[in-house]
Amino acid sequence: MAPVVLGGRYRLEAPLGSGGMAEVWRAVDERLGRKVAVKLLHPRALPPERERFLLEVRALSRLFHPGIVQVLDLGEEEGRPYFVMELVEGGSFDRLGPFEEGLEGERILEAAQKVMEALAHLHTQGILHRDLTPKNILLTREGHPKVMDFGLAYLLQESRHLTRTGYTLGTPTYMAPEQAKGLPLTPKADLYSFGAVLYRTLTGKPPFEGENDQAVLFQHVYEEPKPPEALNPAVPRAVGEAVLALLAKHPEERPSHPALFQGVLEDFRALRLATPRAGASRSGHYPLGPEPRRLALKGRLDLGGEAAWPGEMVYAGGRVYLGVGKSLAEVDLLTGEVRHQSLPEEASSPPVVRGGVYVGSWDGKVRRFRGRALEWTAETRAEVTASPLVLGERVYVASRDGTLYAYEKDRPLFRFHAGGHLSASPTFYRGLLFVGSEDGWLYALDPATGALRYKVRTGPIHAPAAAQGGVLFIPTWRGEVYAFDPLTRETLWNVELEEELWGGLALDEARVYVAAWDGVLRALDRATGEEAWSLEVGKVTAGLSYAAGHLFLATEEGRFLAVDQKGQVVFEATGLGAVQVPPLPLPQEVLVVNVLGQLYRFGVG
Known part of the structure; x- marks a missing residue:
């Protein structure tokens, strides 16, 4: 059967949909060699439907806006009006x-x-x-x-x-x-x-x-x-x-x-900046970042205490928060002033800023401060090395006693007992709470009741699972990375690296970035797990951070690097001292803190 060509130029290829008065086709404009959409009135359309069809053409033809589909042409074939539009193929x-x-x-x-x-x-x-x-x-x-x-x-x-x-x-x-x-x-x-x-x-x-x-x-x-x-x-x-x-x-x-x-x-x-790993999905993908080629060291501050793994900086309201020694440090980026909130024991988890500032310590407690006042305390039976997960009025605390403690409006909601220590922050994705344990299982929980939906054998987990595009990317202590569909419960691919994984992954639209203890940074294809490129960087304990088309990382050897999506180093600073805390990208600067608690500010200009 010969293909239908309207107006001598629009060759209909495949139907896209049909309604009461018209049908829509994917077509090729043979004159310009481009794909288009054609809306064609049904042959038995009634006069009111014909009027509505022409009304649509008149309405669309008056509109020129990037958020409105554009009419490209109008015609009639054997008494059937049609109009040609730009083809939009990304779904509803x-x-x-x-x-x-x-x-x-x-x-x-x-x-x-x-x-x-x-x-x-x-x-x-x-x-x-x-x-x-x-x-x-x-x-x-x-x-x-x-x-x-x-x-x-x-x-x-x-x-x-x-x-x-x-x-x-x-x-x-x-x-x-x-x-x-x-x-x-x-x-x-x-x-x-x-x-x-x-x-x-x-x-x-x-x-x-x-x-x-x-x-x-x-x-x-x-x-x-x-x-x-x-x-x-x-x-x-x-x-x-x-x-x-x-x-x-x-x-x-x-x-x-x-x-x-x-x-x-x-x-x-701003909410993402106030949460470790850039939100509850733990993707390490920050909303904004500077052009790294313009970075230069703009200043250095002494935070007055050690900043070691698994610490992480968060930002809220012009201030940066980080656990250092036996205190929660608060840095005013405008004035450079550093204030300390004393803790009974060393800070042991990245803070979270949601209404107040949550921080865990080695005494097994998570405290929420509002200003200088202690507002609330959650107590566990072991150390808390994972940042709390705060979702609205719910707070989830993972403890090394193997228990996930859940609170709602500061009242106990439930407790879930896993089979091993919980060292990684929970990940919330697709309506489920994912908790990785050192006993080698990933648990999927109902966030309201703590009921176990399912569990998946992975390997010991020390860093949080990262989620994006409908997929969980699970790093294990032994160096495996799994891509897992949380709804179908299927493993899409897995990659085995040479050495342990300490820090969190970072994701962009096409890649999964991972740095193991073997000193190699790898970019893995999100769909297949195949290695797109690799780069010798040095031993990485801290998690990776991604923003504005670039990956930011720091190493145990004191290197701070910005790497583009092709694996090219576009900025480097050395001699910073060992770093175990992920860099924090902000709109005009990137912050790096070493183990001794010295905060380096790399800004543009």
């Missing part, structure tokens, strides 16, 4: 979810910000979409959102038409209350629908579910959705509040400013 918006603490969460917020800007442009042009769903916000292969499918849009020629009576056409799962009731529509109806899309993306579920459309519409009109963080504890409260604001029942209460998620995104980035 909700594929970005669920929300995780790390790069994935940041991508959702960045995409949400772009959709808000696209909607603002749409509404400025006097157009309502009226049917925003995850499938009507497609992603490019790079993850950029594009609003499309304007089949139910209508034009608002003048501002007074903003109060024109709406129609109940649309998708019930994402429909605004006023649209469900057939009341006049404004651009705020699109904002509600996008809020519902975001809710599903963050949590995996829509704000309301029911046995039929009417049950869902009733809830949109009369009931309040649960906070997103109640379904997914990884969602920060500020993010959940922004989504609930879009889901306000009354249109005038919904925020319409395009920058709604800009402040939330900045808060989320």
Whole structure:
């Protein structure tokens, strides 16, 4: 059968979808040699459907915005109108979810910000979409959102038409209350629908579910959705509040400013900096970093105590926190002042800053300080060498007595007893709590009850599992690295290195970075585990840090290196003394602290 060619240039290749009035095809523009999408009216379409089809073309043709799919051409073939659009092949918006603490969460917020800007442009042009769903916000292969499918849009020629009576056409799962009731529509109806899309993306579920459309519409009109963080504890409260604001029942209460998620995104980035390994997914992927080729030593501070493995710096509100000796050091980066919060025993775990500052010590206790005041203490039966995991009002403490202690609002929630010492911080990912033990097992727990979902034999674990892209990357003390799918429970690949692994991994979009005690830094392909490149660096005890396209690491020989994604050293400083704490990338500088507690500040300029 000969291929169908529209307008003498658009060769249809494969159907992408079909609706009540039209079908969409992937096609090739033979004149320009590029792939496109073609929307073609069904041959038996009724006159109202034809009018809606042409309305969509008119609406789209007026819009020129990077967040809106672009119309490239219009034509008619044997009485069937069609129009040609740019091809968007990255899937629907909700594929970005669920929300995780790390790069994935940041991508959702960045995409949400772009959709808000696209909607603002749409509404400025006097157009309502009226049917925003995850499938009507497609992603490019790079993850950029594009609003499309304007089949139910209508034009608002003048501002007074903003109060024109709406129609109940649309998708019930994402429909605004006023649209469900057939009341006049404004651009705020699109904002509600996008809020519902975001809710599903963050949590995996829509704000309301029911046995039929009417049950869902009733809830949109009369009931309040649960906070997103109640379904997914990884969602920060500020993010959940922004989504609930879009889901306000009354249109005038919904925020319409395009920058709604800009402040939330900045808060989320700050939250990652305040958590060891850059968030609960422990990816080591920090949100921002300087151009390393411009780095130079800008200053040095004495923290007044030793800073050894497994310590780690965190940043919050212009201050850096790190356990040194028998104290928690707080460094004001603006003034250079160093303050100390005394502890009964040596600090033994990286601190966490969430509402207060949490730090563990060798006496088996985790303390939360607010300012200079001791606010709360969690007591275990052995040393705490892993940073606490703080998710909203829940705190998880892993102890070398083999027990994971869980608290909610400072009250005991549960205890889980593993088969060996717990030396690594818990990892929260895909709704599960992952705890690695020195007895060679990785335990997957229900974060609310501590119930064991399953366990996987790995090998002794001293560093936390890192997660990204739906995969857990598990480093073991013996030098194996496993890629593990936490939902299918399948091992995707494993790599055996020469020597022990002390510090945490770092991840970017394509690579897993690992440095063993043999002195070699390796970049492994995330999909296959194959070695992309390796580099002799020296013995690495500290975890690796990644930011702004570069890997930052420091060694026992006193080297501080910045390495690009091709394995090229782009910055090096030597003579720092032994380093056992991961470098901390910040927007304009990278901090490195040696075992003696000397903090080096490498800044740009």
